[in-house]
Amino acid sequence: MAERFRAFSFVDRITELDPGVRAVGRYAIPVPVGRFPASLVAESVGQLAAWASMAKLEFRRRPVAGLAGQVDFLAAASPGETLDLEVHINTCDDDAVAYGGSASIGGERIVVLADCVGPMLPIEEFDDPAALRRDLETLLGPGAPAGRFSGVAARATNILDRIPGERVRAELRVPGSAPFFGDHFPRRPVFPGTLLLDSQIELALALARELPAFAGRSLVPACVRDVKIRAFTPPGQVLELRVEVLEADADRATLSLAARGNGKPVSTGRVEIVSGRAG
Amino acid sequence: MQKEITTEEIQAVFPKVAQIIADALGCDIDQVKPEVPLIEGLDAESIDFLDLIFRLERAFGVKIPRGKIVEDARGDLAEADFEQKGAVTEIGLKRLKEFLSEVPADRFKTPMKAADIPKLFTPETFCKVVIRAQRAQAAA
Numbered sequence: 001m002a003e004r005f006r007a008f009s010f011v012d013r014i015t016e017l018d019p020g021v022r023a024v025g026r027y028a029i030p031v032p033v034g035r036f037p038a039s040l041v042a043e044s045v046g047q048l049a050a051w052a053s054m055a056k057l058e059f060r061r062r063p064v065a066g067l068a069g070q071v072d073f074l075a076a077a078s079p080g081e082t083l084d085l086e087v088h089i090n091t092c093d094d095d096a097v098a099y100g101g102s103a104s105i106g107g108e109r110i111v112v113l114a115d116c117v118g119p120m121l122p123i124e125e126f127d128d129p130a131a132l133r134r135d136l137e138t139l140l141g142p143g144a145p146a147g148r149f150s151g152v153a154a155r156a157t158n159i160l161d162r163i164p165g166e167r168v169r170a171e172l173r174v175p176g177s178a179p180f181f182g183d184h185f186p187r188r189p190v191f192p193g194t195l196l197l198d199s200q201i202e203l204a205l206a207l208a209r210e211l212p213a214f215a216g217r218s219l220v221p222a223c224v225r226d227v228k229i230r231a232f233t234p235p236g237q238v239l240e241l242r243v244e245v246l247e248a249d250a251d252r253a254t255l256s257l258a259a260r261g262n263g264k265p266v267s268t269g270r271v272e273i274v275s276g277r278a279g
Numbered sequence: 280m281q282k283e284i285t286t287e288e289i290q291a292v293f294p295k296v297a298q299i300i301a302d303a304l305g306c307d308i309d310q311v312k313p314e315v316p317l318i319e320g321l322d323a324e325s326i327d328f329l330d331l332i333f334r335l336e337r338a339f340g341v342k343i344p345r346g347k348i349v350e351d352a353r354g355d356l357a358e359a360d361f362e363q364k365g366a367v368t369e370i371g372l373k374r375l376k377e378f379l380s381e382v383p384a385d386r387f388k389t390p391m392k393a394a395d396i397p398k399l400f401t402p403e404t405f406c407k408v409v410i411r412a413q414r415a416q417a418a419a
Contacts, residue, residue, distance in 0.1 A: 230324055
């Protein structure tokens, strides 16, 4: 499949690998993608952890979705920049991988993941184990070709109802087809939790801009906490997103994030928004 | 056979365990009663149990292997004696009732699918998991 190992793959090379213990790698953000959100930087760290855990379990199982205890967004990444990735695996067995890690640019950490857990599921349901082994060889050897990722089409959220500065309910129509589904995952398309998170963060930023204390200031996500993916989202599903301000002061707002699909919880979490420089 | 876990031991860890359960499930701590079934009463899912185990490990500084509850319930019983074709055997069910003594008898179904065992788990079950892990650590 043309999209496999391309359309949603965010590790280009693995320079150090101790399966089930640690890994170091890198990813060059292609220039044409235009935007590379913080959630995809976190995705690239998570993908490096996935390689380190799949290698440990000899490609019998792979982590899918899961939870992120804390992800700090320290600086933004821009197309054309190269992410230096590192992960440390705390535990890795047939049930779960627990890990932390970071992405850096030019020696400065821009995203830090802590207390992350990926449930391990049978790999055959999602991808061809032999193809994954070959991909790992590529990553450990010459590296994957640069510029594989060509960006993700903007996902429109339709506002269903809102109380400005308090809460918003919106609908996200997951596309029925998209290149990333061919890579995430080749045998079972699942809407990536990090793309969902990106939409949720955008809604949270819009809501936080309505807070009087933040008026006229530029806002950025500082961190997400307790993000938990509770169900797989197939192509074409309509998700209901709810974002609510939990607390806010002059410099920081904490908002809850929830997504539901087919009447069931799909994800939960919290985001902290901080004011950056004066806008 | 391990020394029985006392009510006092459970009461000592319950407030912290309840707070961790409330955080993991995103529910109000007042909803976390010792006997409430986590799946049917508080909408917990398998990812929540994974979350819960890691949170308990971090908060109490103990090691809790996944699958530990069922493994401990089985004890020295061979896996084939505990479970056959996905159903808990009669002797397995007896073990389970003894082990999950905090769970009312009417919540054990016959036949019981092994996959349904987590439906029995309550906050008290996880208090006992923590206490056993603490004891194991102290003995090591």
